[in-house]
Amino acid sequence: MDSLITAAARALAAGDPLGALNRIALREDASALALRGIAMAQLGDFVRAKALLQRAARAFGASEAVARAKCVIAEAEIALASRELGWPVKALDAARATLEAHGDPVNAAHARYLAARRLLLLGRLDEAERALAGFDAAPLPLASRAARELVNAGIALRRLRTKPARAALARASYAARHAGIPALLAEIDDAARVLDAPAARLITHGGERLIRLEDVEALLASNAFVIDACRHVVCQSGTRAALAKRPVLFAIARLLAGAWPGDVSRDTLIAEVFRTGYADESHRVRLRVEIGRLRTELQALAGVGATKRGFALAPHRADQVVVLAPPFDERHADVLALLADGESWSSSALALALGTSQRSVQRALDALAATGKVQSFGRGRARRWLSPPVPGFPTSLLLPAPLQGD
Template identity: 55%
Template structure:
């Protein structure tokens, strides 16, 4: 490594992108291209950064596998910052790069590759895969080596990734411990953007995460309150954030059964009373003029629901409609999201402060781009989101006033098959 490349690398390590560019701005050799790409990424010029990193990887060629792998990791990190999630390749290229780096003793960059892959999977709601990537052995089945002493910035990112996985799983104690580690590492690293990200994650624990709907009215709950309620064996919890029904250790996912979930939520909100047939039809089938076919369909769907939730509750027909009867003398609670409607998950994704493309939002939510565009138009008309850029470069961000609650429970998660 010549002196100018070394000086540029030291400047980048210290966060001084402009000085690094001064050292290598007029050079087109592969190491200089890679350093220029990283510098442009630090300056927020993500498209130019990715172009330079791709040129560097091509210029290094297959005979310099470690340098190529580092470029792959750097480009993937820039793509993550751009919320470019739709390359169709999944984590395979990153994990291959991680294996190459690990095999050549570059354990720090190998860990960075796995962290980028895991964070991409987390954004897509593939939480079990993300946890597997962080814990996975290397491709030759030997244990993955983690450096005994990580650079502070990388240690902070690793702890933040563990904290996000724990928060999504409502493991509050584990999340607090990971956030404490992230805060200490970020302070030591001295990177303002990283410190702000840790502070934002900490703030989630103190913001309302859901609304508890019950006979006594509505109550705001923090994440730890939601975790405690979900763990209670004395309460049947109908979770409208994750579209599931819980009672202690028993969970019934209904994200793939929207009619079933709409029925059980309507019954739960009426508990301990019964729910009127006409109101159920209007709520579940979205019609204000029911006829006999709707009533027949309601009876059929109620029969399916009765069979589906039999381990947790019964459904009793009454003169007026239907009533939910939880087993074992449990009470009933309904967890409602802080933002109702289909736009809630969009706001949850945009709440991270990054600029998202429509295609990335559609991929994360599992919806069509047209569906996402309609939802964004409604949110934009309400002043909750705003667009930046034009045409293919258009990105969406949350409006600054969308604060005061956490939408972490609305973030997408791949539901298991019922």
């Protein structure tokens, strides 16, 4: 390996893509193409980066299986950074197996990290944990250890375990600081700020206020009867009733919780839940049917009693009923929450992460774009969505030094 390739690889490992390009920008050999692709990815030009890496993979000979596997991993990381969550996982698994067979544990571990991070973005937390459990990060370089801890922190945050999340972020910050990679340290700092930012609105009879993730964790561990409008569940002391796929039932439960310990009239329930200003006997029959279904869903947590004018919520054990709502009263808050990570998403990736249809996501994006809350670039299948302003550089794209050819 010549000195320019080595110097460019070290520049990329230190987060200096321009320094790398100054050395290899005009070269067309396979190693230079791969490094140019990684540099362009770190600069945010994912389309050109992907093309360069594909050229590099073709340029490497059939006997250079390790180099080709590294190109596959780099291309997978670009897909992850550009939120193309439908990329072929089998190709990444095959590349990881090749690297393990040829004695390259660092990049094989990085492939596991990428697979785990994709699963985390899709909300498949158990699978993400299993993907991380297959290797020991202690002998790995500091950058790889920081990347692993970032995924651990993300899993803990998704599960509302703030202490393990802070501990994982502290370990990640320590590793990134000693590795001397500013982009990685910036990504960790961004993740740490999530713990101190408003996570939800707590709505009670005394009004509403913004609370942090730690407060949400404490509330869910208490004896309070919680209507969680962020995840569309009803819970108390670890017992949960998931209503994410039952929007009508959740809307009724939220209205009843807002009026507790009082009741809600039948006319109000019909108008708010069925979105109609005219109530006839068919609406009243439908309301009775939905109330019966809600009683079945909440039977372990509460009853729903009929009153003279309507219905009232009757928790079995709780002495407090509260509503957790998104921090901002906004339609399509789930889409905005994903776009808030600063990366560009495709509508298909958003649909995968939200577990809904791509057409529903597209309608939400069009509505948000009309009010200036999101913006897009590209056309057709290359179209990407993000929250303004456009980030200056990607922070999630950082490859261990051996991937560039050290």
